[in-house]
Amino acid sequence: MTAEATATVPGHVTAFFSPVWRDDPERTGARGAGLTVTDGVRVTAQRAGGRGLTLNGEVGEVEAVDRVLGALDADVRLVAETTLPIGAGFGVSGALALGSALATNAVLAGDRTENTLVSIAHRADVEAGTGLGDVVAQARGGLPIRLAPGGPGHGILDGIPATCRLEYRSFGDIDTASLITGDVEAITAAGDRAMERLLDSPSVPGLFEAARRFAADTELLTPRVREAIRAVDGTGEEAAMAMLGDTVIATGNGLSAAGYDATATRTHPGGATLEME
Amino acid sequence: MTAEATATVPGHVTAFFSPVWRDDPERTGARGAGLTVTDGVRVTAQRAGGRGLTLNGEVGEVEAVDRVLGALDADVRLVAETTLPIGAGFGVSGALALGSALATNAVLAGDRTENTLVSIAHRADVEAGTGLGDVVAQARGGLPIRLAPGGPGHGILDGIPATCRLEYRSFGDIDTASLITGDVEAITAAGDRAMERLLDSPSVPGLFEAARRFAADTELLTPRVREAIRAVDGTGEEAAMAMLGDTVIATGNGLSAAGYDATATRTHPGGATLEME
Numbered sequence: 001m002t003a004e005a006t007a008t009v010p011g012h013v014t015a016f017f018s019p020v021w022r023d024d025p026e027r028t029g030a031r032g033a034g035l036t037v038t039d040g041v042r043v044t045a046q047r048a049g050g051r052g053l054t055l056n057g058e059v060g061e062v063e064a065v066d067r068v069l070g071a072l073d074a075d076v077r078l079v080a081e082t083t084l085p086i087g088a089g090f091g092v093s094g095a096l097a098l099g100s101a102l103a104t105n106a107v108l109a110g111d112r113t114e115n116t117l118v119s120i121a122h123r124a125d126v127e128a129g130t131g132l133g134d135v136v137a138q139a140r141g142g143l144p145i146r147l148a149p150g151g152p153g154h155g156i157l158d159g160i161p162a163t164c165r166l167e168y169r170s171f172g173d174i175d176t177a178s179l180i181t182g183d184v185e186a187i188t189a190a191g192d193r194a195m196e197r198l199l200d201s202p203s204v205p206g207l208f209e210a211a212r213r214f215a216a217d218t219e220l221l222t223p224r225v226r227e228a229i230r231a232v233d234g235t236g237e238e239a240a241m242a243m244l245g246d247t248v249i250a251t252g253n254g255l256s257a258a259g260y261d262a263t264a265t266r267t268h269p270g271g272a273t274l275e276m277e
Numbered sequence: 278m279t280a281e282a283t284a285t286v287p288g289h290v291t292a293f294f295s296p297v298w299r300d301d302p303e304r305t306g307a308r309g310a311g312l313t314v315t316d317g318v319r320v321t322a323q324r325a326g327g328r329g330l331t332l333n334g335e336v337g338e339v340e341a342v343d344r345v346l347g348a349l350d351a352d353v354r355l356v357a358e359t360t361l362p363i364g365a366g367f368g369v370s371g372a373l374a375l376g377s378a379l380a381t382n383a384v385l386a387g388d389r390t391e392n393t394l395v396s397i398a399h400r401a402d403v404e405a406g407t408g409l410g411d412v413v414a415q416a417r418g419g420l421p422i423r424l425a426p427g428g429p430g431h432g433i434l435d436g437i438p439a440t441c442r443l444e445y446r447s448f449g450d451i452d453t454a455s456l457i458t459g460d461v462e463a464i465t466a467a468g469d470r471a472m473e474r475l476l477d478s479p480s481v482p483g484l485f486e487a488a489r490r491f492a493a494d495t496e497l498l499t500p501r502v503r504e505a506i507r508a509v510d511g512t513g514e515e516a517a518m519a520m521l522g523d524t525v526i527a528t529g530n531g532l533s534a535a536g537y538d539a540t541a542t543r544t545h546p547g548g549a550t551l552e553m554e
Binding site: 102105112113141142160161163199202203268269273274277 | 379383389390435436439441476477543547548552553
């Protein structure tokens with residue numbers, strides 16, 4: 001056994017979604033689609049030091065991570081770092097849960113497979129109320145389409161075959177929970193229409209078009225994101241809202257070309273991994 | 278539409294397998310496990326120039342690639358390059374099929390999802406008789422466990438949560454087809470035992486141990502690979518035979534430490550991808 005192990009997990013921006021709640025958290029999740037990005041979360045598990053989590057140097061309490069450590073019955077020290085904004089629609093809680101599961105299993109030379117670790121992290125994120133589909137998307141990478149909701153063995157994943165440069169700009173956080181529980185029927189119907197549209201045109205422009213229509217149909221669009229999407233429209237690039245955050249994401253240099261101070265990233269090629277020892 | 282698009286696909290070394298043939302090629306495949314490696318195949322599809330394939334600069338005919346172009350009804354010029362040895366157990370035919378499917382769909386702005394493109398490449402490799410499980414493993418990356426055989430929608434994949442340095446040495450090619458059709462019952466039984474062992478210990482050492490027992494049980498081990506595995510045994514690293522090639526693969530610097538002239542590589546983090554335009 002090594003003294004520590006590190007996992008890296010991409011951020012995940014949801015373009016549109018239809019939430020599905022069931023009694024079993026592993027069957028709970030969301031249909032939908034989105035983009036994983038190379039900006040993500042890096043989690044190191046250390047055997048010495050007792051149970052605890054620091055995020056960007058600050059001692060933190062993240063329910064999804066506590067639930068992962070409970071499921072693995074593990075007392076490890078977790079050191080997490082991210083350049084992503086928190087609570088802005090990048091699935092940081094899911095990334096922390098998945099990174100903690102992978103790094104903890106590795107440092108303890110555990111006997112879980114990848115699907116089992118993804119299941120544990122998905123369940124933890126669902127039970128904590130912090131995510132419905134980020135974990136399975138972050139495990140996969142690329143531009144994930146969640147055809148059926150849930151963890152491994154229940155959910156069905158596909159993907160848009162593409163790779164692209166991206167930019168994002170976050171204007172702050174919004175209260176995810178209150179929004180999702182607001183008008184679930186309208187969100188579900190809009191998410192299902194967006195999925196139909198996307199599957200007719202499973203491409204980057206098709207994804208952004210489906211995302212913009214979903215945002216308009218559900219009235220989830222924030223004023224600042226609406227303004228940014230309009231501004232990017234004149235640049236020839238695509239833009240859409242990150243669900244659910246007060247965040248806009250665009251292809252290429254769409255946001256900087258429209259005059260925004262934006263962070264450059266790109267689609268993540270392959271999902272969460274352990275780093276080489 | 279762009280003038281060309283490029284896909285990169287990892288090599289795949291099978292550690293053990295149980296072949297499963299069914300009437301439907303998409304349900305045909307193999308249970309088993311293995312390693313994807315960063316040494317792989319790069320395929321560029323060009324819209325101009327008419328249908329044709331060059332591999333490492335030589336005009337070639339690869340049945341699996343022809344079948345992919347037929348399924349996509351596409352006349353593109355394919356330029357493929359690989360540093361991997363051909364016919365040595367790295368799944369180069371599967372990588373060519375999958376890379377051709379991804380690059381061709383991209384250059385023609387096609388409307389296939391990733392699962393559909395993987396299905397087309399899997400079917401092509403099976404129908405050409407050149408592979409049973411390489412394509413789905415190469416699409417996934419990492420250390421794939423194929424729990425159930427077949428393409429997307431039929432096969433079930435899991436993975437060993439690990440990342441490691443590797444070395445390989447190929448001593449030449451062997452006739453895959455004659456071996457697989459030799460004693461299928463014995464191979465299937467040995468493959469199923471190896472899967473049980475691996476799932477008890479889904480780790481890199483567990484994979485290599487299962488692979489060595491499978492090779493011994495099936496009498497597929499070649500004299501030169503047997504000798505190399507014995508030599509690596511004294512170095513503290515793991516070694517096993519690539520199924521099916523006269524090729525040995527080892528963890529870390531096992532082969533060079535044992536005095537072999539070997540090629541260094543590592544596990545591939547995330548499977549086949551399109552390159553950025």
